[in-house]
Amino acid sequence: MKEVIGIIGAGTMGAGIAQVAAQAGHQVILVDQNQAQLDLAKANLEIILNKLLSKEKITSDQKSSISSAIQYEINNTSLASCSLVIEAIVENLAIKHSVFSALEEIVSDTCILATNTSSLSIASIGSVLRNPSRIIGIHFFNPAPLMPLVEIIPAVQTSQKVIDNVMTLISAWGKTAVLCKDTPGFIVNRVARPFYGEALRIFEEGIADFATIDWAMTSLGGFKMGPFTLMDYIGNDVNYTVTESVFEAFYYDPRFKPSLTQMRYKEAGYFGRKSGKGFYDYSENATSIKAKEDIDLGQEILDRILALLINEAVDAVFMQVSSVEGVDLAMTKGVNYPKGLLKWADEIGLNEILLRLEDLQLTYGEDRYRPNPLLRKMVKENLNFYPK
Numbered sequence: 077m078k079e080v081i082g083i084i085g086a087g088t089m090g091a092g093i094a095q096v097a098a099q100a101g102h103q104v105i106l107v108d109q110n111q112a113q114l115d116l117a118k119a120n121l122e123i124i125l126n127k128l129l130s131k132e133k134i135t136s137d138q139k140s141s142i143s144s145a146i147q148y149e150i151n152n153t154s155l156a157s158c159s160l161v162i163e164a165i166v167e168n169l170a171i172k173h174s175v176f177s178a179l180e181e182i183v184s185d186t187c188i189l190a191t192n193t194s195s196l197s198i199a200s201i202g203s204v205l206r207n208p209s210r211i212i213g214i215h216f217f218n219p220a221p222l223m224p225l226v227e228i229i230p231a232v233q234t235s236q237k238v239i240d241n242v243m244t245l246i247s248a249w250g251k252t253a254v255l256c257k258d259t260p261g262f263i264v265n266r267v268a269r270p271f272y273g274e275a276l277r278i279f280e281e282g283i284a285d286f287a288t289i290d291w292a293m294t295s296l297g298g299f300k301m302g303p304f305t306l307m308d309y310i311g312n313d314v315n316y317t318v319t320e321s322v323f324e325a326f327y328y329d330p331r332f333k334p335s336l337t338q339m340r341y342k343e344a345g346y347f348g349r350k351s352g353k354g355f356y357d358y359s360e361n362a363t364s365i366k367a368k369e370d371i372d373l374g375q376e377i378l379d380r381i382l383a384l385l386i387n388e389a390v391d392a393v394f395m396q397v398s399s400v401e402g403v404d405l406a407m408t409k410g411v412n413y414p415k416g417l418l419k420w421a422d423e424i425g426l427n428e429i430l431l432r433l434e435d436l437q438l439t440y441g442e443d444r445y446r447p448n449p450l451l452r453k454m455v456k457e458n459l460n461f462y463p464k
Contacts, residue, residue, distance in 0.1 A: 078102045082158035082183075084175060086110075086148070089192060090164035091117040092220030095124065098145040099221070100249040105147045105154050114148045121146070124221075156182050160245070162214055164192040172196065173204045180205055188238055190214040194265055195321050198231035198258045208233035212242055215262060216251075217410050225410035226251045227262045252409045256398040260325030263398050263406040265318055267417065269332050270384035272315060275303035275377075276335035284368065284377055286355045291367035292374035293381065298414035303381075304355040307338070308348030312355075316342045330444040331388070382420070383432040387448050389417035393461075394450035400461050418461040430455050 081097040083090045086108035094106045094117075108114050125142060128134045134142070147154070152175075155161055161183060163175055176189060183189070190212050191201050202211030213229030226246050230239050239255070246253040256263045275289050284292070290302020307315045316338045323332040341347075341354065348354030356365065392403050404416025421429050430447050437445040454460070 079159035080105065080157050082107065082155040082161035083164060084108075084152065084155075084161065084179075085164035085192075086113045086117040087164065089216065089218060089220060090162075091120060092218065093162055093164060093192065093216055094146055095121060095142070095221050096216075096249055096251075098142045101145075103145055103147070105149055105158060107149045107152055107154060109150060111150055114150065118146075118148055152179060153182055155179065156184075158183060158187055160188045160190060160242075162190045162192055167193060167195055169196055169200060172201050176201065176211075177204045180207070186210075188212065188242065190242070192216055195261065195318060195325075197260075198229050199233060202231045202233050209235040210238055212238055213258065213262070214242060214246065217264070223410065224250075224252045225264070225406055226253050227264065227406065227410070228253050228255050229258050229262055230255075231258050252405055254398060254402045254406050254409075256402060256406070257396060259395070259397050261318075261322045263392060263403055264410040266322060266397070267385065267388045267392055267403065267407060268411055269319060269322060270381060270388055272303050272307055272338075273319065273333065273335060274381045274384045276337050278377055278380065279304075280335065280337055284373060285365065287365040287367040288370075288373065289377055291369060292377040295369075296371075296374045297378045297382065300412045300414075308354035308356055308358075311347045311350055312338055312341045313347045330442060331446075333444065379432060380436065382417075382424075383429050383436070384445070386417050386421045386424075386429050387433055387451065390421070390448040390451045393418070394448055422460045422462055426451060426455050426460065 078101050081102045082105045083094045084107050086106050090106065094104045097104045106117065121143065125134065125139045129136065129139050161179060163172065165171065165175065172191065179189060187210070189205065189210050191198065192215055193201065193213060194215055198211060198213040202208040205211060208231065211231050212234050213227065215227040215229060217223035217225055228242055228246065243253050243255065254263065260266060278284055278289055279286060286304040290304050293299045293302045301309065316334060319332065319334045323334055326332050345351055346353050349358055352358050389403050392398060393400055398406065400418050404418050407413040408416055430451055433445055433447040
C-alpha cells in the first residue's frame with residue numbers, strides 16, 4: 077500500500093498537487109480551514125476528471141479511483157497518518173511557521189514536512205521545527221497536474237535520506253524532479269527575471285512597444301508567450317511582487333531591479349487578464365496593438381533579452397544552485413522555454429554572448445549587465461557547456 081500524502085491548502089496549487097498524488101495511486105488528505113474552499117476544490121476536480129474522461133485520457137474506473145482517493149478535511153489533526161505533508165498556503169513566513177510548529181505535534185517522527193513555497197527560504201521555514209532535518213521544498217508549477225517540472229529544494233538542515241526519498245517519490249509521480257540550492261527564486265524564478273525585466277527596460281527606453289517586443293520573442297525566439305502577454309497572464313501584481321522579493325533577497329543586486337513601469341501598472345490595478353486590463357486591454361471591444369514586424373529590430377530585442385537570460389543561467393551554475401542539465405531542464409520543463417538556455421548559449425557561441433553583455437555594460441555603465449565570471453572563464457578556455 078502506498079503512503080498517505082497530506083496537502084495543506086485547497087487553493088489552485090494545493091488541489092492540483094492533491095490530484096497529482098491521487099493519480100499516482102496515493103490516498104490523499106486535503107486540508108483547508110475554509111469549508112467553501114474545500115467544496116470548490118472537490119467540484120473543480122470533478123470538472124477536470126470529466127474532461128479527462130471525455131478526452132479518453134482516463135477510464136471511468138480511474139476517475140472513480142482518483143475521486144475516492146482524496147479525503148477533504150478541515151482540521152490538520154486528520155494528517156496524523158501521513159508520511160509526507162506538503163504545505164501550499166499563502167506566502168507568509170509567520171503563518172507558515174505557525175502551521176509547521178503545530179503540524180510537528182500531529183504527525184509521526186518520520187513524516188517528511190514539505191513546503192510548496194516559490195519565494196521563501198526553506199531553512200527559515202524549517203527553523204521552527206524540533207527536527208528540521210525533515211523539512212524540504214517541493215515546488216510545483218501551475219497547473220500542477222500539467223507542468224512536468226518540480227524543483228526539489230533541501231534546506232541546510234535537510235537530511236540526505238529525506239532528499240533521496242523525495243527525489244524518488246516525485247520522479248515516481250511522473251514529474252521531472254530537479255535538485256536546487258535554497259537560494260532566492262530557486263532556479264526558474266531566478267533565471268527568468270530578465271525575460272520580464274529586460275523587456276520592460278527596452279520598452280522604457282522607447283526602443284519598442286509591448287506588442288513588438290512580444291512579437292520578437294515569440295516569432296523570432298520561439299517562446300510560447302511574449303513577456304508582456306505572460307506578465308498579464310501571471311498578473312502584474314504577482315509578477316512585480318516576485319521580482320521585488322528576489323531583488324531584496326539578493327541584497328539589491330541591480331540584475332534583479334524591478335521596473336517602475338510595472339509598479340505603476342500594479343498601482344493602477346492593471347493586473348492583466350484577471351482585471352480586464354494590463355499591458356494589453358482585454359475588454360470586449362478593445363483594439364489590439366499591432367507589432368512592428370521589423371526583423372532587424374526584433375533580432376536586436378531577442379539578442380539583448382537572451383544574453384541576460386543566458387548570463388543568469390550561467391550564474392545559477394557558477395553559484396552551484398543546480399547543474400547545467402538541471403538549469404536547462406528547469407527552464408524547458410518549468411516555463412516551456414524553446415531550448416535550454418545553456419544549450420542555446422553553446423549554439424550561439426559563448427564568445428558572442430560575452431560580447432553582447434560587454435557591449436551592454438559599456439553602453440550603460442551598469443552592473444546589471446556584468447558578464448558572469450564562469451562565462452568569461454569558459455570563453456578564455458574555449459569550453460562549452462555540452463560536449464560538441
